[in-house]
Amino acid sequence: MKEVLVNLNKEVGVKGSMIVTRDGVVVASEILPPLNGDAVAAIASNSIQRVNASLRELGGNNFARYLFNSTYGKMIFTETGDAYLVVVLDKHINIDFTMLAVQSASRKIKNLGSMA
Amino acid sequence: MGLFDGTKRRQLNDLEREVLANPTPQNMVSLIERYMAAGDEAKALEMARKAVEKFPNSEKVQTTYQNVRRLQLQGEITEISKALRRSPGKSLYERLASIYHSELGNRTKAFETALEGLAKFPQSDGLHLISGLIRMDRFHTDFLANDFTEAIHHFEKAASINSNNYKSLVNLARLFAEAGAFYKAKPILEQVLRANPGDTNADTLYRFIGDNLDKAHASLDDAVAEIETRRELSPEGEQIRRIFDATAGASSVQVEQTKVEAFLAGFESMNGYKCSSVLTRDGHPHASHTRGMVPKDRFSKFLQDVYSCSEDASRKMDIGTFVSGELDTSLGRVAMAEWKGYVFGILADAPAKKEDLNAAVEKFVSLLSVG
Numbered sequence: 001m002k003e004v005l006v007n008l009n010k011e012v013g014v015k016g017s018m019i020v021t022r023d024g025v026v027v028a029s030e031i032l033p034p035l036n037g038d039a040v041a042a043i044a045s046n047s048i049q050r051v052n053a054s055l056r057e058l059g060g061n062n063f064a065r066y067l068f069n070s071t072y073g074k075m076i077f078t079e080t081g082d083a084y085l086v087v088v089l090d091k092h093i094n095i096d097f098t099m100l101a102v103q104s105a106s107r108k109i110k111n112l113g114s115m116a
Numbered sequence: 117m118g119l120f121d122g123t124k125r126r127q128l129n130d131l132e133r134e135v136l137a138n139p140t141p142q143n144m145v146s147l148i149e150r151y152m153a154a155g156d157e158a159k160a161l162e163m164a165r166k167a168v169e170k171f172p173n174s175e176k177v178q179t180t181y182q183n184v185r186r187l188q189l190q191g192e193i194t195e196i197s198k199a200l201r202r203s204p205g206k207s208l209y210e211r212l213a214s215i216y217h218s219e220l221g222n223r224t225k226a227f228e229t230a231l232e233g234l235a236k237f238p239q240s241d242g243l244h245l246i247s248g249l250i251r252m253d254r255f256h257t258d259f260l261a262n263d264f265t266e267a268i269h270h271f272e273k274a275a276s277i278n279s280n281n282y283k284s285l286v287n288l289a290r291l292f293a294e295a296g297a298f299y300k301a302k303p304i305l306e307q308v309l310r311a312n313p314g315d316t317n318a319d320t321l322y323r324f325i326g327d328n329l330d331k332a333h334a335s336l337d338d339a340v341a342e343i344e345t346r347r348e349l350s351p352e353g354e355q356i357r358r359i360f361d362a363t364a365g366a367s368s369v370q371v372e373q374t375k376v377e378a379f380l381a382g383f384e385s386m387n388g389y390k391c392s393s394v395l396t397r398d399g400h401p402h403a404s405h406t407r408g409m410v411p412k413d414r415f416s417k418f419l420q421d422v423y424s425c426s427e428d429a430s431r432k433m434d435i436g437t438f439v440s441g442e443l444d445t446s447l448g449r450v451a452m453a454e455w456k457g458y459v460f461g462i463l464a465d466a467p468a469k470k471e472d473l474n475a476a477v478e479k480f481v482s483l484l485s486v487g
Contacts (some may be wrong), residue, residue, distance in 0.1 A: 071436025
């Protein structure tokens with residue numbers, strides 16, 4: 001899984017990536033400086049749990065993908081079976097190209113998970 | 117070949133006339149791209165400068181301007197990058213950060229370069245100045261206390277390394293004054309005006325402070341925390357900001373609830389539409405609408421939760437504040453955006469496409485922009 005994250009981090013504008021389970025446990029993490037891996041892990045696991053809890057209140061299931069843009073960066077959460085692939089991105093990227101790489105990494109992680 | 121050139125020339129002339137008659141970010145960008153394709157870099161740059169002046173908040177215009185300038189500066193950037201790899205030097209980092217910041221307007225690259233340079237040369241007042249200017253820009257966009265504190269730190273550091281770093285001193289005084297800390301700004305301005313009595317901005321600010329000392333804020337920390345909560349400067353702070361930046365615009369607007377409700381009801385005609393909601397930036401429901409499948413109060417609550425979660429994440433990661441988002445769920449797709457003090461969210465399922473939701477967000481932005 002680490003290898004998938006390392007390769008994903010080579011894509012233009014990717015600042016770091018990690019795999020977090022639905023209940024917030026970090027499975028693998030490749031967060032690049034100046035980002036702080038522990039801080040991103042805490043933020044990612046909190047976000048996944050809060051958004052899913054809100055969705056359940058609304059009558060839905062867990063989310064499949066969440067992308068948010070901030071003034072100086074982006075964050076993507078993509079479902080990979082029992083966990084989420086979390087990617088931190090630069091603001092100035094072509095999101096369509098990067099999404100292809102994220103989806104490809106997500107499929108690889110899903111396959112690795114189902115083989116385990 | 118001649119006919120082809122003639123057609124291209126006519127198209128260019130038509131576009132030039134269109135821009136003259138009705139300039140928009142879109143047609144100005146098209147014209148710049150046409151000039152570039154024709155190899156006329158001088159005209160492309162002239163038009164790009166006009167576009168940035170006319171539409172300073174358009175990301176498309178900013179990106180196009182950066183692209184034009186980058187083409188012109190590419191040679192120098194490559195040379196500096198090579199030299200930095202061979203033997204990193206303070207002045208090389210300062211020049212590269214300055215190109216990204218002042219010439220290309222690319223704050224992200226400028227900031228990364230400045231921070232990388234500061235890690236190697238912590239005593240560079242030039243890199244502290246650029247970092248301070250970027251943090252100050254960020255503060256003026258998002259009004260986050262962290263950006264204010266970091267900007268002050270960099271300006272103070274630059275001034276302590278080089279007491280003649282006059283730009284850092286002026287900006288330090290400006291930031292203190294914007295937060296109401298007039299007692300901190302005054303002595304700095306006196307120092308600046310002793311060295312440069314002809315600085316009109318510093319002089320105007322000094323006189324403004326003299327006339328408004330009774331409105332000074334006693335605690336800087338409290339004042340900055342209040343700005344972060346309000347997401348705007350005080351009326352005095354805004355006046356000070358305009359001394360230095362006459363084009364600074366309001367970060368929020370007021371829109372009547374009935375008008376927003378009527379706007380949301382307009383989505384009834386959208387295929388796959390389920391519900392929509394608008395909140396104020398502090399999370400209070402402002403207006404909502406549903407087709408009936410999803411209760412509107414529950415959707416508003418959901419939007420509050422997701423917005424506040426994303427806002428928290430952005431702040432903690434030091435990437436500014438929430439701008440927009442999209443969420444794929446079993447109930448359909450949600451698109452969200454924050455603009456001028458309001459948060460909009462819309463839920464729609466198939467046959468609504470991503471483009472339909474993006475168009476809904478665009479309409480919301482237009483509603484608040486036009487008023």
